[in-house]
Amino acid sequence: MRLRKWILLPVLLLAACQPGAPRDDGVELVDTANVDEAEIMSSDAVVPVPLACMDVDSDSPETRTLTYSNVITSDITGDMSGLEFAFRWNGGVWEGTSRKAAGELGLPRPMEALLVDSASWSISFMIPNSRDTSRFQGSLSCDSLWGTYKTYRTSRDRITSFRRVDKAEN
Amino acid sequence: MCEDENGNTRPCRVEWSDEASNTNVTAETMEAAQQLADNADVDLLLSSGRRAEGSNCNGSRHNCGKAFDIKAINGVDIGDGQEMNPDAISLISRVQGAAFEMNQVRENYGPLGLWKAESAGLAPNRIGYSTRSRRSLGLGHLDHIHISIQ
Numbered sequence: 253m254r255l256r257k258w259i260l261l262p263v264l265l266l267a268a269c270q271p272g273a274p275r276d277d278g279v280e281l282v283d284t285a286n287v288d289e290a291e292i293m294s295s296d297a298v299v300p301v302p303l304a305c306m307d308v309d310s311d312s313p314e315t316r317t318l319t320y321s322n323v324i325t326s327d328i329t330g331d332m333s334g335l336e337f338a339f340r341w342n343g344g345v346w347e348g349t350s351r352k353a354a355g356e357l358g359l360p361r362p363m364e365a366l367l368v369d370s371a372s373w374s375i376s377f378m379i380p381n382s383r384d385t386s387r388f389q390g391s392l393s394c395d396s397l398w399g400t401y402k403t404y405r406t407s408r409d410r411i412t413s414f415r416r417v418d419k420a421e422n
Numbered sequence: 423m424c425e426d427e428n429g430n431t432r433p434c435r436v437e438w439s440d441e442a443s444n445t446n447v448t449a450e451t452m453e454a455a456q457q458l459a460d461n462a463d464v465d466l467l468l469s470s471g472r473r474a475e476g477s478n479c480n481g482s483r484h485n486c487g488k489a490f491d492i493k494a495i496n497g498v499d500i501g502d503g504q505e506m507n508p509d510a511i512s513l514i515s516r517v518q519g520a521a522f523e524m525n526q527v528r529e530n531y532g533p534l535g536l537w538k539a540e541s542a543g544l545a546p547n548r549i550g551y552s553t554r555s556r557r558s559l560g561l562g563h564l565d566h567i568h569i570s571i572q
Contacts, residue, residue, distance in 0.1 A: 322503065326562040327555070329531065329570075330473060330482035331491060333562040335503035352502060354566035355470030355491030358441035382499050383509075403501075406508045 301370040302341040305394035316341045320397040320414035323353045331355050337397060337414060339368075350379045368392065375399070424465055424496075434459040436466045439493060444472040447487040454526055454571045455490055462495075462520035464513060469493035469566060483529065489570035492517065492532075501565030506533035514567065521569055522546055532567035536560060542572045 302308045307315040323334035332353035338360065340347045348363035363377040364385075375397070376389040390399010398413035424434040436455045438445045445468075459466045469492070474485040483489035493500060495513040500506065506514070514534050521530040522537055527546070530537040536549035536559060551557045 324504070324558065324562050326559055328482075328559050329489070329529065329562075329568050330484055331470070331562055331566070331568055333504055333565055352565075354493040354500070355568070356441070356443060356473070358439070358469065381502060382494060382497060384499075386502060401503070403503060403505050404507050404509065407505060410505070412503075 299370070300344060300346060300368065303373075303392070303394055306341050308341055313340060313342075318394070319417050321417045322412065322414045323357065332357055335414070336417075337363075339366075339392070348377055352381075423460075424463060434463060434465055436468065438471070439467055439469045442468060442470055447471045447490060450526070451488050451490060451571055454524065454569070457524065458517065458520055458527075458569065461523070462516040464495050464516060465497070466492050466517070467494035467497070483570035488572075489529070489568065492567040492569065493565075499565075500567060501533060504561055504564050506564050517567060521567075526571045527569060528572045529568060529570040531559065531563040533564045536563070539572070 302316070303318065306318065310316060317338050317340040319336060319338045321334065321336040323332050323336055325332050332355065334353050336351040336353070336357065338349045338351075340349075346366055346368045348366045349360035350363055351360050352358045361379060363379055366375075366377040368375050373392050374390070375392045376387075378388075379386040384404050386404070387402045388399060390397065390401075395416050396413055397416075399411070400409045401412045402409045423431040426432050434456075436452070436459050451471075455466060455468065468490045470484065471490050472484060472487040473482065477486050479486040479488060495510060495517055498507065498510045498513055500510050500514060511534075514532060518530055518532050518534050518537075521527045525542055528539055530546060536556070537546035538549055539546040549556055549559070551560050
């Protein structure tokens with residue numbers, strides 16, 4: 253009986269991953285072998301689009317901005333520590349800022365080389381600091397931002413996540 | 423004493439970052455910051471000072487103007503995003519070491535350790551990371567140094 257499970261499991265997994273197979277998350281995989289090149293070139297993958305949770309029709313910049321944070325506040329000193337990132341959908345273009353908390357939350361600094369792939373929702377950006385440049389590469393969703401963050405040239409890459417917060421934490 | 427670009431000695435500087443929302447700490451606190459810079463022979467950039475008006479220190483010594491946070495030493499970031507800057511270790515060691523020797527310092531929390539002196543003249547005690555609260559205190563002071571006075 254146990255042997256049959258081990259034989260059946262890979263077969264079931266393979267079947268579930270076949271192109272065109274319905275998935276629980278409602279996304280249908282496309283068999284790219286049957287899609288002509290022109291269709292691929294005009295797909296949404298190459299055109300920036302906002303995340304579904306952004307109200308892009310709003311006049312308010314706040315509703316077109318998603319903010320992610322790992323800032324913690326010490327219950328002993330009251331000091332804030334961590335980072336906060338904000339991404340704004342502005343006229344078809346993504347813009348990003350970063351705020352560092354070293355005691356209290358600092359001023360927003362613009363990100364550099366911000367790239368958002370709206371097909372896979374992968375994201376990368378750089379943040380210049382006093383003598384170095386921090387680099388992030390990871391993924392973006394309506395709930396969180398996660399990936400690899402290299403803070404300093406001499407520091408190790410570390411996997412980190414930032415939770416979505418409603419607005420900038422002051 | 424500190425040195426300028428040409429190697430000439432000059433007084434060490436204590437400056438506020440333009441991100442600090444309220445720099446109105448007590449005169450004794452500013453004196454302690456200057457003494458700390460002089461004793462460690464470094465320039466200090468402060469990122470946070472007073473957080474409330476009045477003389478009540480409940481909740482944090484920032485609330486009564488008796489604390490400041492250091493974000494950079496000699497222009498080198500102490501850390502970023504709950505991570506210490508590896509290039510700043512020797513500078514952090516100088517500053518936290520100098521603070522350890524100062525009688526008026528009460529809290530000396532930074533990437534290299536947590537020390538607290540319950541009252542003036544008493545030797546500072548090292549705070550371990552044995553409880554969740556203390557680990558959180560340590561994690562929250564990897565990207566800056568918190569100094570408060572008695």
